[in-house]
Amino acid sequence: MFALALGLLALRFLPALPPAAGVLAMCVLALMLLPFRSHPLAFFLLGLSWACISAQWALDDRLQPALDGQTRWVEGRVTGLPQQTSTGVRFELTDGRSPKARLPKRIRVAWHGGPPVRSGERWRLAVTLKRPSGVLNFHGFDHEAWLLAQRIGATGSVKDGERLAPARNAWRDAVRQRLMAVDAQGREAGLAALVLGDGSGLAAEDWRVLQDTGTVHLLVISGQHIGLLAGLIYGLVTLLARYGCWPPAWPWLPWACGLAFAAALGYGLLAGFGVPVQRACVMVGLVLLWRLRFRHLGAWWPLLLAFNGVLILEPLASLQPGFWLSFAAVAVLVLAFGGRLGPWSAWQAWTRPQWLIAIGLFPLLLVLGLPISLSAPLANLFAVPWISLVVLPLALLGTVLVAVPFVGEGLLWLAGGALDGLFRALALLAGHLPAWIPAEVPMGYWLVSVAGAVLLLLPRGVPLRPMGWPMLLLAVFPPREPVPHGQVEVVQLDVGQGQALVLRTRHHTLLYDAGPRSGEVDLGARVVLPSLRKLGVEVLDMMLLSHADADHAGGAAAIARGLPIRRVVGGETRGLPAFLGTEPCVSGEQWEWDGVSFELWQWPDAISGNPKSCVLQVQAKGERMLLTGDIDRAAERAFLASPLAVRTDWLQAPHHGSRSSSSWPFVQRLAPTAVLISRGRGNAFGHPHPQVMERYRALGTQVYDSAEQGAVRVQLGAFLPPTVARSQRRFWREALP
Structure with missing residues (x-):
């Protein structure tokens, strides 16, 4: 096995x-x-x-390359629970059909400004189809792997559509509608997440609180909830049998295990029976089977059997962080509670598991690149019993009895109040101890931290157990190799249709543009800020915003809330949050950090918008890089009269490679060896334009495109080839073009 x-x-x-x-x-x-x-x-x-x-x-089952970017009429059935957003609705189509085209079995689409969509309905939609993709950074979330693990073969945006048939067998959607319609003291979305596993209604602030306190697992249906319900049914049968209230003709143990498993399956169906729920049901079923027949084999046997069972049913589950975290948490508890000479007291049994899970999952969270909650042991100490014994029973019972006048709604009102009180307490805790995103840890130090965590999980008296603390903390404070003097590490982050570049010298860090923000999607918070943390940046010496467009400055507010910034400079000051205290870009301003020179330029005749972009030239040991923002041809002509218009090794393509920029005189004068293009795959603007690409090819310029190669790391001053994120080969990623 x-x-x-x-x-x-x-x-x-x-x-x-x-x-x-x-x-x-x-x-x-x-x-x-x-x-x-x-x-x-x-x-x-x-x-x-x-x-x-x-x-x-x-x-x-992925979308055929020939259909990528095409708009086609697709007929299919809505499955799962559609997610209503502030801008529209997101949902999944299954069994999609289109004339003269083979489509994947599952397509995930977004309809901005679309009408309400219900699970089970059949629709005919005009969809712009795209192959599964996502931003790819060196230490960030791999959206492409997540889509493959969900077996989603295409994504798309809906342009128009018509409903062909009403919903059928959409009882989960009906339950959600009832839950969202009752008065739960403002926590209707939280109850929907707890009962149905639908977290789409939770506000971004709620998710932040849950992440900061390490309690996301309490609001997203997990093995804990399904195990709790199974445990309650098992305990009820056991209690009835102990006091002689169970029919003697029915053996209580098989009935207890069977009814507990039936309850787990019922809750799983209510939650949509996704992969995490399937994993939880398999684990509960095997634990009950072990209790019924195989206790003599020890506790590790059902864990290994469940591990294999889950992976046989869905081998792609190993691509999801939740798979590793759930099995690791159970393994930590088995190791902590098993093989000890005496039982723990009730207080120890309540408090110690939280600290042991925090220690055991620490190395795993590090290697998965996930935030680490410093307050999680304390938060879970009171949140787990409160959810398990108060909120969840009230919510499930209220859902079952919601059709009974006053009774179901009253129970849901009580559950909502209990949940609201918990959120208020967690918010206070999150305000004092937010989640920590550690810097990248070398593999050798990480392996030492794993050994340290295992030592700390062993019982007292084990030789060298106290050595586990310094071994574990080695991953918190690992020795770091600084950027060499006179060089600058430049990382162009993959932020889709936007721009963000991190420049680090030996002792200073500059961020050029902050990534895009559109509606609820803030790439500054999702990508740029975590990437800065992973690079070990604790303070930004300067955030330079080329101009105020949302694709360049949209993430600035989130970054300013997450990191101290000594100085903010912008090509435009209007349109930026006032609390940033943005200083205007001044042409000719120069400074030097650790042997690297920087100089600013801005077209003095520009009024606003793209032409007013603040341009930055960086020079390290004779190797030059020019960051241009979104300047257009007129600004380029003015730039050619400046002293910065010299041969450049690295050029950030103006305006993402738009036809309105990268004019031939500009490109010919700079004659860049390599050009960086930051843009979204299949964007609606057609960036980069074929004519612009032809100009760069005519000069023999090497192109590094974030949509095709992900994030790019350049060691300016070392005259070395760059590193691209997509060069880290994985079977689910398409090969480099």
Whole structure:
């Protein structure tokens, strides 16, 4: 079983899937080895083969490249719970059909300004289809992997549509509508998340509080909720049997296990039976089976069996952080509670698991690049029993009895009040101890921290156990290799249709543009701020906003709230938040940081908008980089008369490669060796324009495009080739063009 688990997990680390002939060879070799003593290798090969076959099915179900960017009429059925947003609605289509085109089984679409959409309805939609993709940074969330794990073969935006058939069997949507219609003291969305697993109605502030306090798992249906309900049913049957109220003709233990599992499945169906819920139901079922028949095998047996069961049902589950966190948390509890000479007191049994889980999951959160809540042990200490014993029973009972006048609504009102009180307490805690995003940790130090965490989880008296603390803390304060004097590390972040570049010298950091913000989507908060934290930036010496457009300065407010900034400079001061205290860009301003020179330029005749962009030239040991914002041809002509118009090694393409910029005289004078383009894949503006790309190709300029290569890291002053995020090969990523 351990060999099978390793084979199933190996999929997660493959740079590319083996060809069909290779998978067939592995299967044949495994079958040949099964009768012999080398059966562990056979099970490893079987697990790897099945994982590769399942992953290939998911890859084959992606949108065909020829359809990428096309707008087609698609007919399909709405599944899941549509997510209402401030700008429209997002939902999934299954069994989509389009004339003369094969479509993926699942398509995730967004309809801005669209009408209400309900689960189970059939629609005919005009959809601009896109292959699964997302921003890709060195230490950020991999949206492409998430889409593959969900087996979503395409995304798209709806232009128009008509409803063909009303909803059928949409009872989950009906339950959500009832929950959102009752008076739950303003916490209707929270109850929908708790009962149905639908967190789309939670406000961004609520998500921030949950993340800062490490309590997201309490509002998103997880194994804890399903295990709690199963445990309540099991405990009720046990209590009735103990006091003689259970029918003697019915063996109480099989009935307790069977009813508990039935309750878990029922709650899973109410929650939509997604992959996390399937994982929880499998784990609960195997624990109950172990309790019924296999207690003599020990507690690790059902955990390993559940691990294999989940991965056999869905091998792509290993691409999701929740898979690793849930099994790691259970493993920590098994290790902490098992193999001890005496039981813990009630107080110890209540308090210690929170601290042990925090210690055990710390290295895992580090390697997954997730925020670490410093207040999670304390928050979960009171939040877990409050949700488990008060809010969840009231919410489930109120949902079941919602059709009974006054009774169901009264229970939901009480549940909403209890949930609101919890949120208020968590908000106070989050205000004092927000989530911590640690800097990148080298692999060697991370392995030491893993060993330290394991030592700390062992019982007292184990030799060298106190050494676990310094080993664990080594990942918190790892030695860092500074940027060499006279050089600057430049990272163009992948922020879609926008721009953000981080420039770090030995002791200083500058951020050029802050990423886009559109409605509820703030890439400054989602990408730029976490990336700065991962780079170990604690203070920004300067945030330079080329101009006030939302795709360049939209994320500035979120960054200013998350990091101290010594100085903010902008090509435009109007249109930017007043609290930033933005200073105007002054042409000719120069300064030097750690042997690297910086100089600003702005067209004095520009009135506003793109031509008023603040241009920055950086020079490190003779290697030059020019960051131009969104200047247009008129501003480029004025720039050619400035002393900065000299040969440049690295050029940030003006206005994302728009046809209105990158004029031939400008490009010819600078003659860049390489050009950086920051833009969104399949953007509506047609960036970069083919004529602009032809000009760069005519000069032999190397193009680094964020939409195709993700984030780009340049060591300016070292005269070395850059590093691109997509060069880190993974089987779910398309190869570099």
